[in-house]
């Protein structure tokens with residue numbers, strides 16, 4: 003069983019919701035990422051989603067775009083990102099780490115080279131925003147043969163027949179994008195999330211996490227009751243940006259405080 | 272035409288139904304947009320061969336745009352170069368001054384059919400933005416145009432034109448603040464407002480079905496040129512030349528000739544300071560296949576797959592990617608892609624203005640500069656058609672600036 007599946011099955015046994023946290027590797031500095039990852043786990047994150055910086059992050063709102071730009075100022079690459087995962091694995095073998103990013107850095111590296119390196123580094127999953135099911139065949143073959151989960155997005159606009167195809171190809175968990183728009187947007191509508199999750203949930207046994215637009219304990223709670231977990235990103239990236247200039251430990255503290263808040267809210271459900 | 276000129280590949284059969292031209296093209300977008308692209312594809316397929324839709328498109332092209340655009344024999348220039356006869360396809364005479372409007376007329380008709388009340392566009396030089404604002408004004412659609420903050424500064428005249436037409440120009444300050452970032456922002460807007468918004472893409476790039484439908488709308492250029500050339504000279508041209516930014520004016524001219532093996536084709540990319548300097552916008556000459564803005568194509572990127580900044584004196588060619596059909600035609604060897612640098616393009620701008628009394632856009636000047644090299648290698652019985660994709664009025668301030676003159 004993959005580390006991601008293992009995590010969800012343990013959470014389920016304990017009646018807990020998954021807290022998935024996104025930060026961008028190398029934001030605001032190369033040194034900030036690893037301590038922040040450990041701190042997030044310490045404060046209750048179950049799965050880390052590590053953003054791979056890209057020059058053209060077309061699904062991100064302004065906050066996460068800035069995170070990518072900060073990381074690119076010191077030329078943080080996909081190779082560097084896998085190196086950080088390998089470092090993290092030296093002291094943590096249980097928390098799943100998935101890479102979230104865009105197709106081109108992976109294309110540039112080559113699918114099979116990427117998959118080899120990801121496996122060696124201890125990467126558990128990949129979420130490529132601009133590789134929808136139709137375009138994923140070749141990369142998915144490489145990931146499947148190495149037991150790396152491919153994490154798919156489902157959107158409010160995804161038709162049911164399509165969602166069924168996606169679910170049939172997915173492993174690990176499914177990621178429901180809670181709103182039409184980019185990361186960090188402010189128009190989360192809990193009723194529509196509920197309706198879609200009911201519809202899509204009937205298609206699959208896989209855990210379902212909800213992300214985009216969750217910014218605090220209250221919104222996390224309101225969505226978590228409907229799903230197996232929540233994904234938070236923009237609030238963390240915003241905090242990391244604001245902590246620019248501070249030491250890696252101080253940055254980690256800032257992020258840890260947000261996590262601890264949301265963790266408590268989820269555990270109070 | 273006899274069978275011996277027929278090509279082995281049937282170019283008209285591409286893209287396939289998922290938008291692929293060989294390994295290029297496709298649909299590399301986030302899940303939210305898949306529905307909108309499916310919807311667009313369905314509507315387009317149902318209208319493509321619909322007589323009423325085509326009739327409305329043709330009517331607008333005739334009475335609003337002023338088509339057919341002339342095919343003009345540049346006799347003086349041809350004589351001076353002493354080689355092939357040069358014919359200019361006068362897209363500069365279209366309403367709004369460039370080929371861009373052929374496409375915005377077509378997409379605006381689609382927007383009308385989908386019942387969407389708002390259109391958005393990305394623009395670099397502002398030509399596509401102006402062409403979009405124009406059709407939006409005419410149809411009473413709300414129009415917002417994304418433009419890199421850097422380009423807003425460089426193309427102040429077109430920014431004001433768009434405002435006069437009732438469009439809102441939104442400066443984009445992310446990334447390199449140019450066309451590629453404007454396109455990112457337009458895609459973000461579209462995924463947020465997908466219910467009521469139609470995204471009018473300005474070139475043969477983006478996710479399927481855009482490269483196909485923009486090509487189909489622009490192919491009127493080549494259909495006319497083919498008929499005009501046969502009519503005027505009794506034969507097909509020997510060579511076609513067009514500049515390539517995203518590639519819409521080029522594919523528009525080339526496409527109706529692709530199956531004619533005897534017609535050589537040259538796509539001219541922006542060589543900027545020179546391809547060897549790395550400061551250019553010529554992905555087909557100095558790029559690698561990758562994924563950006565919804566399709567797989569040749570891109571300018573660094574060793575980590577990050578898209579890099581481009582350089583060209585012409586804002587309309589200043590883009591790190593290129594339409595996927597061109598990437599495919601390059602690999603097949605059907606079209607030859609060549610670079611022309613800033614200096615050569617500026618010289619051609621001046622030359623055409625003085626020799627023929629026609630002031631070309633700096634984009635089109637790249638194609639004209641290549642003709643200066645190509646024509647002398649051919650014989651006077653041979654024919655070159657070059658796409659004069661737009662007029663140069665918009666570039667007067669840029670040229671004056673280079674000359675050190677304040678207008």
Ligand SMILES: Cc1ncc(COP(=O)(O)O)c(C=O)c1O
Nearest residue numbers: 516517518519520587634660661
């Ligand atoms: C006059 C003119 N020609 C060419 C182009 C380049 O676009 P494309 O390669 O799509 O024809 C532009 C773009 O702004 C333009 O304004």
